[in-house]
Amino acid sequence: MKELTTEYNDTVKIFKAFCDDNRLKILEQLRTGEKCACKLLDELQITQPTLSHHMKLLCDADIVQGRKEGKWVHYSINPEGAKRAEELLACLVTLDSSGEKNDDCCSE
Secondary structure, eight states: OHHHHHHHHHHHHHHHHTSSHHHHHHHHHHTTSOEEHHHHHHHHTOOHHHHHHHHHHHHHTTSEEEEEETTEEEEEEOHHHHHHHHHHHHHHHSOOTTSOOOOOTTOO
């Protein structure tokens, strides 16, 4: 049961990463390649603490990875994490015909 709870927690982290317009804007910026945090700050017109909060959630979900260079962090999309998110979404929205039958419990 603990393993299943951990799997759900990982799933929640991934979907939480996509549930904010600023994080979606960050991902849109990173689609063209690695960006320095200073560039993201300029483009998004947000404060450094706000960017740090969003990047923590994206990095904790393994969707984004950071690389420290001097006083700045350079962020990019993590290909493995992006693939995991894509597979997870596909799994969650694909019908499973091998499961339980959905009996019509509401018919009279």
